[in-house]
Amino acid sequence: MRSDQRTERTFTERARRAQILDAAVDVLAERGYNGASLSAIAERIGVSKGVISYHFAGKDELLREVVSSVLADSRDYMGPRVESATSYAAALHAYVQSNLEFLDQNRHRIVALIEVVNGTPPDRPAPYGPGHRNAVRSLTGMLERGQQSGEFGKFDPHFVAVALRAAIDACSELLRDDPEADVKAYGAQVLEIFERGVRP
Template sequence: MRPENETDGQPKRSFIEQARRAQIIAAAVEVIAEVGFVKASLARIAAHAGISKGVISYHFAGKEELMAQIVTQVYSDISEAVVPRILAEENHNAMIRRHIIAVAEHMSGHRDQIAALGEIFSHLRKDNGEPYFDTDSSAPLYEGLEGLYRSGQESGAFRDFDPRVMAVTQQSAIDAMFAYWVANPGHDLDAHAAELAELFDRATRASDTD
């Protein structure tokens, strides 16, 4: 039976159902990272997970929904791991550095997720052929960094600059860092993140800030 709805109309999933969805998502990530988006059929993902294709169809409407959920889950996991570490810093300069370093530290153990995201972003399309994830999809990431930069400017920690431009630039640099790391497995991700953190710290801090 399908789960009953909660009072807000959203499906109420049992612990077992949540665990099964997590298992499917994890299997899908591994398959996409290994064979690419195009070859990652639901049948192949099911075989990798040791379940039937029907089990996937029970939990996800189709490949599109599964792929979209992968992206949602990965970014949710990143947020849960990274945001508390950012907020624990004492000043805005340290927050910017921590954001870059913490994201790299978290994803260093999830190379398959980065590879899978790259495949999904490149290949998942809407019915009209447009990319499922476009520039607007990154708006929440930009807005979060933009808010941090504006707050830092108000406190005097950062120099005067366009917060949105800096936010887009920082997120793009992080994305490029991960793309390079996936393509070059021997690349030192931690060293790259440390250099990137130093770069944005120097580029944004007020001249009279130590």
């Protein structure tokens, strides 16, 4: 149905798609990748499976949209905050802080995203265009420029980027194990470690 991509969607359709995406996020977060069958998602909104097939080309498209919508929102949230920083140290600070804020405010969706990314079988196209690898790459770039400017010391920027991203993403685990966890404090702690770590 959605063969003509340029067609604008009607109001109703946009609403349904959003509703389905929300349901998908919920089910993914609660029952995991393998629990997120089309029936489970449809059941949650109280419609038939066919509705999903009607609004999305297939399960793949649905999951890809789940991922890309979260990624887009995270870029929208973090981008301006990082770019308005006036030093590399400040940018690093803004990066970690805004990232964790976003995570904190989108717990459900983050869990869903991780389920999709981790759950997608290796023989299928990854559901995030550039996705996570890109996140590491852009972080690496920031660290490198910080080094060139003399603000940061000597270290392997790629390795540090990987470790930092992992530390940030671990926030999900933290929340999984304890939904009341103090994300802000965790962020502050991670920041302190890595700020020390990149200092000259």
